[in-house]
Amino acid sequence: MTTYSGPARLILVDGTRVAGMASLSTHQRGGLNGWGGTFRPDQASTDLRNATDGLQLELPYEQFGTVAVTGVRKFLATQVLMSLAGEGPAPF
Template sequence: MPTNYSGPARLILVDGARISGMASLSTNQRGGLNGWGGTFRPDEITAELRNAGEGVHLELPYENTGEVSVTGMRKLLATQLLVSLVGHGPAPF
């Protein structure tokens, strides 16, 4: 079973909006706790994305999806945003 994924993905927001981008995800198994998370770099920045929090889903190729929470955002460049994610439930990779 893979412990990381890096590649294309889509965030599916609570209102159903889909935002394409690139994800970099990994599992963490420290101290007996299973979890996963990582970052997402969207192709476009929308007001809906800036307000995202709980109840968001991340879709990977081949329709593998997982529920995530947006835990933070930071600007990379003038036109790029890096979104921090924490996964809930089984990892979709």
């Protein structure tokens, strides 16, 4: 298993870049390789809360991965924690 935990930017369909922190890992299930984890944006907006598919996650050193949001939950009083499922090769 490979992991990444640190700064990241979620790029919405309209090109908006949202800074935050990501915690990601690779996993294997029945011979299928995949990756996913969570993203905690620095600031949550309505557009961000409604984001689902066609998103990009940018990690340092211009590493990109395609992700889909599988869930959003409140985290502390003013923040959200987004669950992500990666598509294609992991960017870390």
